[in-house]
Each structure stands twice: as structure tokens, then as C-alpha cells.
Amino acid sequence: MMPELISPALIMVAAALVIGPARGYLRTAVVLLAPLLTLWAVWQVPDGVQDSVRFLSYQIEPVEGSPLRRLFATIFALMAFVGGLYSFRLARWQELAAAYFYAAGAIGVSFAGDLISLFVYWELMALFSTVVVWSGGTPAARAAGIRYAILHLLGGVVLKVGIEGVVVSTGSIQITPMLAQDFSSWMILCGILINAAAPPLSAWLADAYPESSPTGSVFLSAFTTKTAVLALILLFPGEPVLIGVGLFMVIYGIIYALLENDIRRILAYSVVNQVGFMVCAVGIGTQLALNGAAAHAFAHIIYKALLFMSAGVVIYRTGKNRCSELGGLFRTMPITTICCIIGALSISSFPLTSGFTTKSLISQAAANEGLVWVYMLLTAASAGVFLHAGIKFPWFVFFQKDSGLRPRDAPWNMALAMIIFSALCLLLGIFPEWLYRFLPYPVDYVAYTPGKVLFYLQLLLFSGLAFFLLLPLMKRTETISLDVDWLWRRGAPAVAAWLGRLLEPIRDLGASLGSASQNLLRFLTARYLGQPHTADREERAVFARSWPIGTTALWIAILLSAYVLIYYI
Amino acid sequence: MTDREDGHWLTRPTSIRKLWWGFSTLLALTVLAQLVVYVKGYFTVDGWFGFGAIYGFLCCLAMVLFAKALGFILKRRSDYYLERDDDA
Numbered sequence: 001m002m003p004e005l006i007s008p009a010l011i012m013v014a015a016a017l018v019i020g021p022a023r024g025y026l027r028t029a030v031v032l033l034a035p036l037l038t039l040w041a042v043w044q045v046p047d048g049v050q051d052s053v054r055f056l057s058y059q060i061e062p063v064e065g066s067p068l069r070r071l072f073a074t075i076f077a078l079m080a081f082v083g084g085l086y087s088f089r090l091a092r093w094q095e096l097a098a099a100y101f102y103a104a105g106a107i108g109v110s111f112a113g114d115l116i117s118l119f120v121y122w123e124l125m126a127l128f129s130t131v132v133v134w135s136g137g138t139p140a141a142r143a144a145g146i147r148y149a150i151l152h153l154l155g156g157v158v159l160k161v162g163i164e165g166v167v168v169s170t171g172s173i174q175i176t177p178m179l180a181q182d183f184s185s186w187m188i189l190c191g192i193l194i195n196a197a198a199p200p201l202s203a204w205l206a207d208a209y210p211e212s213s214p215t216g217s218v219f220l221s222a223f224t225t226k227t228a229v230l231a232l233i234l235l236f237p238g239e240p241v242l243i244g245v246g247l248f249m250v251i252y253g254i255i256y257a258l259l260e261n262d263i264r265r266i267l268a269y270s271v272v273n274q275v276g277f278m279v280c281a282v283g284i285g286t287q288l289a290l291n292g293a294a295a296h297a298f299a300h301i302i303y304k305a306l307l308f309m310s311a312g313v314v315i316y317r318t319g320k321n322r323c324s325e326l327g328g329l330f331r332t333m334p335i336t337t338i339c340c341i342i343g344a345l346s347i348s349s350f351p352l353t354s355g356f357t358t359k360s361l362i363s364q365a366a367a368n369e370g371l372v373w374v375y376m377l378l379t380a381a382s383a384g385v386f387l388h389a390g391i392k393f394p395w396f397v398f399f400q401k402d403s404g405l406r407p408r409d410a411p412w413n414m415a416l417a418m419i420i421f422s423a424l425c426l427l428l429g430i431f432p433e434w435l436y437r438f439l440p441y442p443v444d445y446v447a448y449t450p451g452k453v454l455f456y457l458q459l460l461l462f463s464g465l466a467f468f469l470l471l472p473l474m475k476r477t478e479t480i481s482l483d484v485d486w487l488w489r490r491g492a493p494a495v496a497a498w499l500g501r502l503l504e505p506i507r508d509l510g511a512s513l514g515s516a517s518q519n520l521l522r523f524l525t526a527r528y529l530g531q532p533h534t535a536d537r538e539e540r541a542v543f544a545r546s547w548p549i550g551t552t553a554l555w556i557a558i559l560l561s562a563y564v565l566i567y568y569i
Numbered sequence: 570m571t572d573r574e575d576g577h578w579l580t581r582p583t584s585i586r587k588l589w590w591g592f593s594t595l596l597a598l599t600v601l602a603q604l605v606v607y608v609k610g611y612f613t614v615d616g617w618f619g620f621g622a623i624y625g626f627l628c629c630l631a632m633v634l635f636a637k638a639l640g641f642i643l644k645r646r647s648d649y650y651l652e653r654d655d656d657a
Contacts, residue, residue, distance in 0.1 A: 458621030
């Protein structure tokens, strides 16, 4: 195979294959070095399609470089490295190998030059992310993993239907910008949006991620939704439907996170909220907006993984995952607390953090296009993010009441992983031009103007005031909140049971008909075949009797003569 | 809200009172700063004096109340889905 055809993703695939057989230090070396090697390979990919190979009657282009694709592949590889560092001492090798296959899928999608390659890597992600969910190891993780797999395989089928449709109608498998105008393009859009956790099928994310292991959820938070954002940027820039979808996700994420008690589920809902910002930006579709979507995805992976890491450390050290059971952990977990607060400030787009320098690109794009409602809702959502993730999460985990828990702080490798990502959150916030330089379009935007900073400080600090004044309303309860997944977890089984009851008379009728026909058959067999177990000749029925051999020979002769006669006639 | 027995400085009522004072001063300053710092409004209203503060506060109030109301409909006990698995 030509070297140009080798996607950097294959390095991660090779690493994933080796992780199992390798032992001890060798495994650690593979886990830590493979993502760095991949990162190097990502930057060796020049712009444009590298080479193509003929498969059936299509030109497959496994590697296509562009600034946007390299940006996403970079953060995926970086995520795999820091995630590997965070996990390698705690996670089982099966989970690590699955996570590396999963990362390989994400990097493969980043460079996929055609729809078929994209689909193959897309499904690789679906399969191995399911394994990562299953690695939670609990019955709940198994059940959630099955629901997750069903939904993602369904999403894959929808995407495939769309790809086939586009290929049949245009004859091309090229990845080119399109709008959702016909059945095929709608199917592609829906297939991608399922992975982006867009409504109505967003419940899989908050259902599955919190059931995975403390290390697994770090990987899960990074890849699936962000590859969906990349696919949207590549295929549907400026698709107006996405603005509405994104705004819905933004608000939905906040409301559900406010209701939630499970610490990782709060974070899972805030993934939906943040991806909503990106989806909305892709919908706006200007160069500034697409830059914003890409930059925000980059920053988001870092601070969201950081938040999941701090939650993972808490769960690993205390074995508890509910706000109502936690609190006061700042006393013995200073590193985790500080890293968590940095992540929380970043997600809230606080000035001097990465969230501020990337999310404000999206708001600015909305303002430039004169989209007053979009701008106002995104601003309201920024306030809401501070409320549910920026303050609520650290407050309930590390402060609020004293839960009496005195766990030790993070193990060194987990602490190091959190510190690396905390540093990146701050660096990208203080030196935004480091990231702006690598965005797909030239950036003519100044993140820090006194007016902008003051506006955000007012917005966020008064959201903080609202949080503490409304604290009595936010007392955590031992509850979950119903989501769309109620439809298939409770609704569908209830409908099935109801239908079962409705069909009971028919089933009874069937049963009585069955027993009647059985009785008839029994009567007929007794009548004609007799009772084989009875030795007495007289008691046997007509077909069960023994006949003399002469009679049989006579009958055969008669039948043969009849046959000969009929043949001549 | 806090535990007074373990004596960590952050949990003492006096420190909490000080924190509230500090925080309130900070809030007041961010609003007053708009007297000297020009905040560009893209849609007129967002350039008004103290708009960010009021908008942020009211939005959070609305979202918390909306979530609370929705909670009455959507909230179930934590073992809501588990019960069914036990039955099965």
C-alpha cells in the first residue's frame, strides 16, 4: 500500500491491537507513545487528497488533509494521549484497547476524503464506544450499552441510506457541502445529528456516558459528538435547520442538568448544551461561525474531559456519584478541586479561559448576521452554563455541606492529566491566537476588548448571584428525570403489555382451537393407526395391523400393472 | 450549608460573611465599571447600562424556575427504571 493511503488513524488501530498482548511497561509505553506518534503523523498530512484507491467502482480517498481536518485530528490525538495517561493504571486493557480503536475511528473520520471511508470509521466509533460503555462492568452499564449500541447502529443505517441515496443520484462519493433538500441529504443529516445528540434522540448520551467506568466516560465525552460536529461543518455548513436544532440543545442541556443529581449525568447534559453551541454555529455558516464551531469543539474537548476527569477521580476515590451524597471534598482533594474549577470556568466561558475565546466567536457571528434571537438565546445560555456546570457542579461535589468523606487526592497520573488539560484551558484563554492560527479560515477577531470582558463578567457574576440566592430551590433530591428514552425503556414495553392484554381473547381462542385440533388428531390416530404399544392384533386400527407378506406382494403387483396400463394410455 | 465543627477557614460563618461582602462589592463594581468602560451593544438593548447583569440574573431565575416546574412532571425516584428490571 502507498504511504499516502495510510491514515494516521491506523497508528491508533495498531496500538489498540497491541495493548492486549503487551504487558507491564511495554503496554504503558504503547498507551502513551502511540497517540504522540499519531499527533506527529497528523501534522505530516499535507492539504488535499493524498491518493485514491479503486474499490468496486468508487474512488476511495482515505486521507484528505485540510486545516479543519488537522485541527480535529490534533485534538482527538491529544485527547487520546491525556486520556491514556489518566487511565492507564486504573482501566482494564480491554477498555483501553476499545478506547484507542474509538479514537482511531474519530481520527479516521477527520481525514476521510469520501463518504464511504467516513462511514467505515463512523461505524468503528459506534462499535468500540459501545465496548467502552460496557467496560463500566455493572448490569446498568450492560443495559445502557445495549441501548447505546441499538441507537448508534440505527443512526449508522440512517446515515448509510442517505449516503447510498446521494451516491445513486449524483454518482459521486465526494464529501462536499450540501443542504438538506431531498430525502438522501435529510437522511445524512439525521444520521449525523443522532451522533451529535440532537433532539429527539439525545437521551442516549445522558443514559450511557454516566454508566461507563470513571476512565471510560473521559474518552466517551470527546469523540462521538465532536466528529459529528466536524461532519456537519464539512457537509452542512449554513444549513438553517441547524440553528434551531442547536438552540434547542443549548436550552435542553441546561434545564436537564439543573434537575440532575448524578454528577456525571450533569456533565453529560452539559455536553449536549455545548454541542448545541457548535451545531448552531454550523447553522449560521459564515466563516467566523465555522471558525467558532471548530475552535469551540477544540476547547470543549479539553475542558469537558477535564471535568469528567475530576468527576472520575471523585467516583474512584469515594465510590459515590450523586450530589446528595457528596460535598466538602475540597479539604482533602485540593488538586482535583482546583482543576475542576478551572474546567468549570472554561465551560462557562469566563474571561482568561478557553471557553471565552472560542464561544465568543459564535456569539459574534450571530451578532454580525443580525440574528437577534439567536444572539440573545446564546447569551442566556452562557449564563445558564455558568449556573449548571460552572457553579453547580463544583459546588455540590467539593463544597456545599460536609459529607464527612475525606478521600485522598488523585493518583499522580490522573492529577498530571488534569493539570495538563487545566494548563491548556488557561493557555488558550490567555493566548487565543495560538488556536486562532490553526482555524480553517483567517481570523480577524479580537477576543479581549474591555467592553466584551465587562459584559461577560456582569452576565456571569450575576448568574452566580442567582445561583446562591436560589440555592434552596436547587436542593438535590434522590431523583432522575424522564427523558425521551422513557419511550423505549418504559413506553414501548407498556404498549407491548397492553397489546398483549388486548389480544388475550384471540390468544385464548387460538389455544382452544389448538387443543380441539389436537383432540381430533388424537382421535384419528387412535382410530386408524391404532395403539402401537398394544401387542394384541385385534385391538390395532386399520393402518397399524400386520399384514401377511403375500397380500403385500399382491398389492404391489396390482399397483405396477396399473402403472403400466396408465403409461400406455 | 457548612459544617462548623471541622474548623476549616472556608467553613467559618465569619469567613462566609466576608466572602458575601467581597462578592457583593465585586458585583457592584462590575456594574459601576460600565460608567467608564464602553460596552458595545449589537442590538441597542445589550448596550444599556447594567444589561448584562440584569439579563444574566433574570435568565438564570427563569431557567431555575422553569426547571423546577418541569421537575414536578419529569422527576422520578432514582430506582424508577430499576424496579422494572427487578420485575422482569
